[in-house]
Amino acid sequence: MFTKRPIVDAKVELLTKDSTVIGTVEKTFNVNQREGGFVFELDSLGQYILCCTHPEYEDAYSNFEVKRFYKHQKYMILSATAMQRKQPKQQSDDLAYEHTLNEVVVKATKVKFFLKNDTIVYNADAFNIPEGSMLEDLIRQLPGVNMDENGQISVNGRKVDELLLNGKDFFNKDRKLILDNLPYFMVDKVKVYEKPTDLQRMLGDTLTNKNYAMDIGLKRKYQDGYIANVEAGHGSESRYLGRLFAMRYTPNSRLSVFANTNNLSDNRKPGNNGNWSPLMQPRSLSTRQSAGMDYNIEDAAGRYVASGDVTFNHQKNEQETTTTTENFLTGGNTYSKGFRMGKSYSTNLATSHRFEWKKNWGYRTSFAPTFNYHKYNNAYNNATALLSEDMFGAYGKAWMDSIASPALGAMLRKYSINRVLNNTKGEGRNWNAGLKMDQVVSFKHMDNNYLYLWANVAFDDARNKAFDHYTLQTLSTETTDYRNRYNQNENHGHEVTIKVEDYIRLQEKTGKNNIRLVPL
Numbered sequence: 001m002f003t004k005r006p007i008v009d010a011k012v013e014l015l016t017k018d019s020t021v022i023g024t025v026e027k028t029f030n031v032n033q034r035e036g037g038f039v040f041e042l043d044s045l046g047q048y049i050l051c052c053t054h055p056e057y058e059d060a061y062s063n064f065e066v067k068r069f070y071k072h073q074k075y076m077i078l079s080a081t082a083m084q085r086k087q088p089k090q091q092s093d094d095l096a097y098e099h100t101l102n103e104v105v106v107k108a109t110k111v112k113f114f115l116k117n118d119t120i121v122y123n124a125d126a127f128n129i130p131e132g133s134m135l136e137d138l139i140r141q142l143p144g145v146n147m148d149e150n151g152q153i154s155v156n157g158r159k160v161d162e163l164l165l166n167g168k169d170f171f172n173k174d175r176k177l178i179l180d181n182l183p184y185f186m187v188d189k190v191k192v193y194e195k196p197t198d199l200q201r202m203l204g205d206t207l208t209n210k211n212y213a214m215d216i217g218l219k220r221k222y223q224d225g226y227i228a229n230v231e232a233g234h235g236s237e238s239r240y241l242g243r244l245f246a247m248r249y250t251p252n253s254r255l256s257v258f259a260n261t262n263n264l265s266d267n268r269k270p271g272n273n274g275n276w277s278p279l280m281q282p283r284s285l286s287t288r289q290s291a292g293m294d295y296n297i298e299d300a301a302g303r304y305v306a307s308g309d310v311t312f313n314h315q316k317n318e319q320e321t322t323t324t325t326e327n328f329l330t331g332g333n334t335y336s337k338g339f340r341m342g343k344s345y346s347t348n349l350a351t352s353h354r355f356e357w358k359k360n361w362g363y364r365t366s367f368a369p370t371f372n373y374h375k376y377n378n379a380y381n382n383a384t385a386l387l388s389e390d391m392f393g394a395y396g397k398a399w400m401d402s403i404a405s406p407a408l409g410a411m412l413r414k415y416s417i418n419r420v421l422n423n424t425k426g427e428g429r430n431w432n433a434g435l436k437m438d439q440v441v442s443f444k445h446m447d448n449n450y451l452y453l454w455a456n457v458a459f460d461d462a463r464n465k466a467f468d469h470y471t472l473q474t475l476s477t478e479t480t481d482y483r484n485r486y487n488q489n490e491n492h493g494h495e496v497t498i499k500v501e502d503y504i505r506l507q508e509k510t511g512k513n514n515i516r517l518v519p520l
């Protein structure tokens with residue numbers, strides 16, 4: 001049975017039909033973002049043989065023929081050569097024996113990071129991480145790497161655009177999921193490099209800016225398995241917390257789900273670069289519920305990729321604040337006190353997917369649908385009174401009812417300079433949906449010419465309304481200013497964009513008749 005997984009470090013020889021070796025690649029390498037690749041250059045027509053060898057696999061051969069050199073053809077795509085793993089040899093009883101060695105002490109110094117071409121490679125095992133730590137704790141120890149409380153990462157001052165898991169996208173909308181849930185001991189290497197797009201790679205584009213990616217590579221024994229984290233707690237004043245994260249992963253697929261519910265308001269952690277301060281305290285009591293899933297499925301031969309995510313969030317905020325002010329004036333100090341009370345609700349649903357098909361190196365088609373929905377409503381009551389003397393203490397907690405009551409009480413009539421009442425209410429919802437489609441096509445026997453087709457269809461709709469009732473009463477002049485405001489907005493739109501581009505790659509010809517062999 002063939003798994004179609006790339007074989008790293010295989011030796012590939014190119015032979016003529018009479019088995020004369022004319023080229024050798026000692027170790028396979030990365031070609032077109034796939035391991036197990038090789039490149040040979042040919043300058044003559046004829047029949048050829050590929051011989052692939054590896055200590056752990058049976059030798060494999062494949063035949064192909066080059067019948068013609070086309071004027072604009074630079075590459076010839078070869079089908080993958082399957083290799084069968086060797087069966088373990090059975091040791092005879094006559095050769096079986098045991099031998100006890102003396103004590104051996106091996107000491108080694110692990111290199112924390114090194115440069116490999118344009119890639120920074122961090123060795124996770126070289127860092128001392130406390131037991132029970134997660135990926136976030138490892139990344140914070142990497143030299144030259146900074147990460148803020150929201151999971152934004154920078155390396156040597158440059159922002160990381162993509163966080164990858166084994167070379168594949170993973171919840172880039174909320175990086176905290178993988179940072180907080182992936183155990184550090186599963187990580188083998190952390191690589192940081194510039195990641196080109198498919199189009200940039202096909203065109204050999206080295207000038208256009210590329211995304212800066214951090215790729216989390218798992219150890220071989222953790223390439224296939226499960227991860228699950230569960231956390232729950234309950235405290236005083238009916239505070240609670242519940243979290244779930246689970247992931248099933250293989251070298252060619254990944255499915256993860258998460259759920260979170262709490263009414264703690266605060267999701268900060270102490271000790272993150274010393275930035276835990278009273279100024280960052282939450283200003284309301286928040287109750288949150290969230291859930292989501294993420295998936296990635298890739299054909300072992302690289303012919304198709306399907307990925308996407310769905311997330312749901314609901315949040316309720318309850319706010320109650322009071323303010324006390326004393327104004328120092330030459331004619332006598334004034335005193336004000338006010339409060340703000342209210343609730344707000346917010347619901348979000350977001351989903352995005354990407355489906356991609358690759359026929360060969362020069363042909364790719366992808367579809368990327370997205371949908372986002374947001375709904376909210378809120379209501380707040382505000383009241384403030386300005387007095388000529390500090391009489392609030394004499395009323396205890398009843399001062400709130402006194403300044404908010406429609407009828408003026410004794411305190412306001414005697415000491416009040418003015419009073420402001422403000423009630424607000426708002427609600428709304430908006431959604432947007434879109435579909436992006438692109439296709440890259442290379443013409444037959446014209447490897448330096450690519451046609452790029454791109455289309456985008458988007459729709460959006462938004463509706464919201466707000467009501468504001470404002471009252472200013474000036475007691476000294478016995479005047480009242482009433483203001484009622486009502487706003488209602490509706491926005492609808494759509495956009496259709498189609499783009500067709502033809503790319504021609506100019507390069508120096510390396511020979512009169514020359515073609516490069518690359519694997520599919």
